[in-house]
Amino acid sequence: MSKTTAPHELHSVPQTTDELMQQALAMEREAVARYNELADIMEVHNNHEVAELFRKMAVIEGHHVSGILSEMGWAEDMVAPRQPGVWASADAPESVPLDEMHYLMHPWHALQLALGAEQRAEAFFESMAQAATNDAVREAALEMRDEEAEHVALIQEWLARTPQPDPEWAVDPDPPRYTD
Amino acid sequence: MNDMTLPAELSAADYKSDYKPIWCPGCGDYTVLGAITKAMSILQRPPHEMAVVSGIGCSSRIPAYTTCYGFHGVHGRALAAGTGLKVARPDLTVIVTGGDGDGYSIGGNHFLHACRRNVDMTYIVMDNHVYGMTKGQASPTTEPDWDNKLSPGGTGVRAFHPLVIALASGANFVARAFSGDPNGTAEIIAQAVRHPGFSFIEILSPCVTFRPEQREWKNLVHKATVEATDDPAQAARRIMTDDGFNLGVLYAGSRPPYARARDTGASLADLEAEFVL
Numbered sequence: 001m002s003k004t005t006a007p008h009e010l011h012s013v014p015q016t017t018d019e020l021m022q023q024a025l026a027m028e029r030e031a032v033a034r035y036n037e038l039a040d041i042m043e044v045h046n047n048h049e050v051a052e053l054f055r056k057m058a059v060i061e062g063h064h065v066s067g068i069l070s071e072m073g074w075a076e077d078m079v080a081p082r083q084p085g086v087w088a089s090a091d092a093p094e095s096v097p098l099d100e101m102h103y104l105m106h107p108w109h110a111l112q113l114a115l116g117a118e119q120r121a122e123a124f125f126e127s128m129a130q131a132a133t134n135d136a137v138r139e140a141a142l143e144m145r146d147e148e149a150e151h152v153a154l155i156q157e158w159l160a161r162t163p164q165p166d167p168e169w170a171v172d173p174d175p176p177r178y179t180d
Numbered sequence: 181m182n183d184m185t186l187p188a189e190l191s192a193a194d195y196k197s198d199y200k201p202i203w204c205p206g207c208g209d210y211t212v213l214g215a216i217t218k219a220m221s222i223l224q225r226p227p228h229e230m231a232v233v234s235g236i237g238c239s240s241r242i243p244a245y246t247t248c249y250g251f252h253g254v255h256g257r258a259l260a261a262g263t264g265l266k267v268a269r270p271d272l273t274v275i276v277t278g279g280d281g282d283g284y285s286i287g288g289n290h291f292l293h294a295c296r297r298n299v300d301m302t303y304i305v306m307d308n309h310v311y312g313m314t315k316g317q318a319s320p321t322t323e324p325d326w327d328n329k330l331s332p333g334g335t336g337v338r339a340f341h342p343l344v345i346a347l348a349s350g351a352n353f354v355a356r357a358f359s360g361d362p363n364g365t366a367e368i369i370a371q372a373v374r375h376p377g378f379s380f381i382e383i384l385s386p387c388v389t390f391r392p393e394q395r396e397w398k399n400l401v402h403k404a405t406v407e408a409t410d411d412p413a414q415a416a417r418r419i420m421t422d423d424g425f426n427l428g429v430l431y432a433g434s435r436p437p438y439a440r441a442r443d444t445g446a447s448l449a450d451l452e453a454e455f456v457l
Binding site for chain 2: 043091092105
C-alpha cells in the first residue's frame with residue numbers, strides 16, 4: 001500500500017482559472033468513479049465493511065464535484081475532458097490504484113489508500129501553483145491545494161480512530177487459489 | 181437503449197451496464213473495461229451502434245459489463261463471431277475482446293486469418309501470460325522459464341509474439357497498451373476503432389492472483405518515443421527489438437479493409453432454397 005507526497009509531474013499548465021478548474025473537475029469525477037468501482041469490487045467479494053467505506057469516499061468526492069460545479073456556475077452535465085497529458089501519471093492523481101486491492105483488506109488499508117490519493121491530489125495542485133504563469137491560476141491552485149490538505153488531515157484523523165489489522169490479515173485458511 | 185433516452189454527451193458511465201464485474205481484486209481487466217468505456221465516450225457512438233464480442237476466459241466477461249450489444253461466444257472463436265457480425269452488419273462498430281489463452285492458443289488460427297482478412301473491427305487482447313480462469317496454466321505468451329506447480333521449471337517453450345504475428349499476417353493497426361494507464365489506453369482504443377481495417381491492441385493486464393510478480397509491470401512500461409509508422413518493415417524491426425513494455429501505436433497501415441465485392445442480389449429465401457431436399 002503506497003502513499004506519496006512527491007511533487008506531481010505535469011505535462012502542461014493551465015493558462016486560465018477555468019482550465020485549472022476543469023482539471024480539478026475531471027480529477028474529482030475520476031475519483032468518484034474509482035471509489036464506486038472499488039466499492040463494487042469489495043461487494044462482489046463480500047467485504048462489505050470496506051465496500052461501505054469506499055462508497056462513503058465516493059460520496060465525499062461527489063461533494064467536491066458539486067462544490068466545483070457550484071463555485072464555477074457550471075451545469076451538472078458540464079463536460080470537462082482532461083487535456084491530454086496535463087498530469088503526467090497514467091492514472092488521475094486522486095484515484096486509488098486498482099492493483100492495490102485485496103479481498104481481505106481492512107478499513108485501515110482502504111484509508112491508507114485514500115490518504116495516498118489525497119496526498120497526491122495535494123501535490124498535484126502544489127505543482128500547478130508552482131508552475132502557474134499568472135496570479136489568478138496560482139491563487140486558484142493554492143486554494144485547491146489547501147482544500148486537499150484539509151482532506152489529508154481528515155483522513156489522518158479517521159485513520160487514528162481505526163484499528164490496525166492483525167499482521168496475519170491476509171492469511172486465508174480456505175484460499176481461493178489452489179493449484180496443488 | 182434508444183436515441184430518445186440518450187444524453188447529449190455520452191460519458192463512460194453510459195456504456196457501463198449494471199452488472200458488477202467478477203474478477204479478482206487488483207486484476208488489470210477492471211481498468212481495461214474502464215478504458216474501453218472511456219474510448220466509447222471519446223467516440224460518442226450510441227451503445228446500440230456498437231457490439232462487443234468475446235470468447236472464453238476472465239477477460240471475455242467484458243460484453244456483459246457494457247450497455248452495447250454483446251456476444252459471449254465459444255472458446256477461441258470470438259474473432260470468427262465478430263467477423264461474421266461485422267460482415268453482416270457493417271454499420272456496427274465491432275470490438276472483439278479476450279485473453280491470451282483464448283486468442284493465441286485455441287483461437288490462434290482465427291487470429292492469423294482475421295489479420296489477413298482485414299475486416300474493419302478492433303481486437304483487444306488482455307494479455308497476462310497465463311490462463312487465469314482455469315487456475316494458472318502456462319499460456320502461449322508465458323515466458324519459457326516461468327516456474328510454477330503446474331509446469332515445474334517452466335515449459336521451456338518459446339513465447340508467442342502476438343504483435344509480430346499480427347503485423348506479418350496483415351493487421352492494419354498494431355498497438356500495445358497497459359491496463360495501469362486507463363486514459364492512455366482509452367486513447368489508443370479510440371484510435372484503433374477509427375482506423376480502417378483490422379486493428380489489434382495488446383493490453384498488458386496483470387493477473388495478480390497467479391502472476392503477482394506482474395505488479396512490477398507498472399514500473400517497466402514506458403511510452404514509445406517514436407511516432408507510429410506505416411512501413412511494415414520498420415514496424416517489424418521496432419517490435420522485434422523492443423523490450424515488450426513499449427506502449428503506443430506501433431504500426432498504422434493504409435491497406436484497404438475487406439469489403440464485399442458486390443451485392444449478389446440473392447435473398448435469404450434463395451439461399452435456403454439451395455438446401456431444400
